[in-house]
Amino acid sequence: MGTNAVLSCEDLKQITGYQRPGDVARCLRDQGVQVFQGRLGPWTTIDLINKAGGLTTASSNDSIEATDIL
Incomplete structure (x- = not known):
């Protein structure tokens, strides 16, 4: 199970240190984070x-090894 918690523009401002929504979005995109534009600013x-x-989360299917199938 993943952590699909949504981070709002206000959350992202605190994380990145930027105050303008455009700067927040650019900073995250430059680092490879997929960012969505909402009415209240960027979110991810x-x-x-x-x-x-x-970093990836392992699902229950990802943890099966070949020896488990044989």
Whole structure:
């Protein structure tokens, strides 16, 4: 199970240190984070930030090894 918690523009301002929504979005996109534009500014999820950082969550199917099938 992933952590699909939504991070609002206000959350992202605190995380990035930028105050203008456009600067927040640019900063995240430059780092490979998929950002969506909402009425209240950019937003994303923790999973998308982790994905950009190379972290992935293992689902129950991902943990099956070939020896488990044989």
